Amino acid sequence: MTEPLDYTASELLAVMSGRILVDGQTAFAGVGIPLLAAVLAQRTHAAGLTILFEGGTLGPFVVAGELPPSTNEQRCTRRANMLLSITDVLLLLQRGYVDVGFMGGAQIDRHGNLNSSFIGDPADPAVRLPGTGGGNDIASLTQMIVAMKHERRRFVEKVDFVTSPGYLDGGASREESGLVAGGMYRVVTDLAVMGFDDETRRMKVLALHPGVTAQEVRDNTGFDIDIAAEPKFTEPPTGKELGILRHLDPDRLYTA
Amino acid sequence: MSDREITQKPYLKLRADTQARDRSLREKVMSLEEAAALVSDGDHVAIGGCTMSRTPFAMIWALIRARKSGLHCSRSITSSEGDLLFASGVSEHILTSWFSQGIVWGISRIMRAYTESKRARFEEWSHMAIGLRYRAGAMGVPFLPMRAMMGSDVAGQLDNIHEMECPFTGERVVLVPALNPDIALIHVQRCDAYGNGQIDGLEFMDIDIAMAANRVILTTERIVSNDQIRRAPDQTKIPFIAVDAVVEVPYGSAPHECYGVYEPFFDHMDWYAGRMKPEAEAGIAAYLEKYIYGPADWAEFLSLLGMADLLDASRRGRSIYND
Numbered sequence: 179m180t181e182p183l184d185y186t187a188s189e190l191l192a193v194m195s196g197r198i199l200v201d202g203q204t205a206f207a208g209v210g211i212p213l214l215a216a217v218l219a220q221r222t223h224a225a226g227l228t229i230l231f232e233g234g235t236l237g238p239f240v241v242a243g244e245l246p247p248s249t250n251e252q253r254c255t256r257r258a259n260m261l262l263s264i265t266d267v268l269l270l271l272q273r274g275y276v277d278v279g280f281m282g283g284a285q286i287d288r289h290g291n292l293n294s295s296f297i298g299d300p301a302d303p304a305v306r307l308p309g310t311g312g313g314n315d316i317a318s319l320t321q322m323i324v325a326m327k328h329e330r331r332r333f334v335e336k337v338d339f340v341t342s343p344g345y346l347d348g349g350a351s352r353e354e355s356g357l358v359a360g361g362m363y364r365v366v367t368d369l370a371v372m373g374f375d376d377e378t379r380r381m382k383v384l385a386l387h388p389g390v391t392a393q394e395v396r397d398n399t400g401f402d403i404d405i406a407a408e409p410k411f412t413e414p415p416t417g418k419e420l421g422i423l424r425h426l427d428p429d430r431l432y433t434a
Numbered sequence: 435m436s437d438r439e440i441t442q443k444p445y446l447k448l449r450a451d452t453q454a455r456d457r458s459l460r461e462k463v464m465s466l467e468e469a470a471a472l473v474s475d476g477d478h479v480a481i482g483g484c485t486m487s488r489t490p491f492a493m494i495w496a497l498i499r500a501r502k503s504g505l506h507c508s509r510s511i512t513s514s515e516g517d518l519l520f521a522s523g524v525s526e527h528i529l530t531s532w533f534s535q536g537i538v539w540g541i542s543r544i545m546r547a548y549t550e551s552k553r554a555r556f557e558e559w560s561h562m563a564i565g566l567r568y569r570a571g572a573m574g575v576p577f578l579p580m581r582a583m584m585g586s587d588v589a590g591q592l593d594n595i596h597e598m599e600c601p602f603t604g605e606r607v608v609l610v611p612a613l614n615p616d617i618a619l620i621h622v623q624r625c626d627a628y629g630n631g632q633i634d635g636l637e638f639m640d641i642d643i644a645m646a647a648n649r650v651i652l653t654t655e656r657i658v659s660n661d662q663i664r665r666a667p668d669q670t671k672i673p674f675i676a677v678d679a680v681v682e683v684p685y686g687s688a689p690h691e692c693y694g695v696y697e698p699f700f701d702h703m704d705w706y707a708g709r710m711k712p713e714a715e716a717g718i719a720a721y722l723e724k725y726i727y728g729p730a731d732w733a734e735f736l737s738l739l740g741m742a743d744l745l746d747a748s749r750r751g752r753s754i755y756n757d
Contacts (some may be wrong), residue, residue: 209537210537210538232561233484233485233487233636233638234636234637234638235636247486247536247537247538247698247700248485248486248511248536248537250484250485250486250487250511250636250638251485251486251487251691251697251698252487252635252636252691252693252694252697252751252754253697254636255635255636255693255754256754261635261636261637262637263565263637263638263639263640263641263642264484264510264561264565264638264639265562265565265566265568265569265639265642268561268562268565269562271562271582272562272580272581272582295558295587295588300587300591303550305541305546305550306541306545306546306549306550306556307541308532308533308534308541308542308545309530309531309532309533309556309558310531310532310558310559310560310561310588311511311531311532311561312531312560312561312562313560314560314561314582314583314586314588315560315561315562315563315582315583318560318581318582318583318584318585318586319581319582339587340585340586340587340588340590341586341587341588342586343584343585343586346585351585352585355584355585356581356584356585356597356605356606356607356608357581357584357585358581358605359581431538432538
């Protein structure tokens, strides 16, 4: 037996979401945990992962200790294969070159719709959030992985505003709205990995993280969530994974 | 239409305005103040760059000092320059896809204060929609179709967006209307006196913005000779025929970044974000007074940022070319 390793919730999130990426994929990554997780995947099981940044970067290598403050600064372009305009890099999604979109989320609902625009009534909001950026485009046009903290106020029955569409009202409503491609694939939190039922398009737990109970997930979810009677468990982060993360983000910009 | 809408120009008016511009190969070098005089109150002003990168900060600084008002601004992603445009009263309408200083600094307190109190409007479109709107403008067509935004509330709360069935395939698409800004502000690494602009690194939406706009102000880190431009014309990203003013402003994107020259002035931006947290309104008023209205000129603004921060930003900026 080895000693269990210490890690923060953000590190757990980065490790668990990075593991979902597959070698050879082309992934659109947002800044923060998604970027860290994508770079971690590149340095572990997915050396051939191609990262795209919204600012217009195709296939860069991020330098340890120089994480970009957004996807639009020069730090994003290190050793890239190509720089292109924002419009053209986003059009790669529409053309079908992108396997997976990978973002954080402020608020999500049972059908995987994301809100990053308004808390409260959009006409008279309690909080005006920063908005979609490319989130709506990415969620509309490719398979999505979302990495976020698992909190009751973030996991709600229905989002206040659909910024980035998941399965809308469930069932076939996404396709019927005209969004014929893509969809929500995985939601990764510090408690569990979730997917969506093929028919109802409701969120369900696929696996709990080590030491997490089904009740903990229910307590932190604002809607009824399906959890198997004998749930699966993810493997804990390894020393190697945590070592790479801490090397990438020595100042703990994203993993505090 | 309310005074917080951007309207489309009829096509023949758009062409006539372009035809009326002096598109000859002529010198256009002027000061920031002279360039600011090209912007009229109420204009739709497109802002080049993205988030904290190649922001035409000096030109925005000059527009605020010139006490412009009623500007409709558009930008791919809006960072701290949006705070200044709202709080100075220069603009109460910004069309953009994302609005805050940068994700590591959290939500802009100024954007929140002005939009939540409805003193200003943040008109939200998806990033690709804004890109295609500028591109339609650059192409001289009234709209472009796209496959995002359907089913979302982003589309739902916009009046000037339409869905249609493709007449060829029957598929459902969203139509987004062209943006043809009255004037575009773009900062480049170098251009000649005629306005042939070269951009290093990420170009963002700047080329479409330049070609869509009715007038273009280029600010530039340095002015080079026309001979130098002609030795590598493949590097010209913005042509002189589209440019109306050239202003040489070293560190013209400070405290934001200019690719290969300087990175963001992180110490200043950290301080700025921290200053706005406890008391946004008083904080931004004091900032405007000290950093925008106070300095005698751009050099004095840079002095306020400080030599240590400037050198640090420059060292990091140039490091992009290190192996």
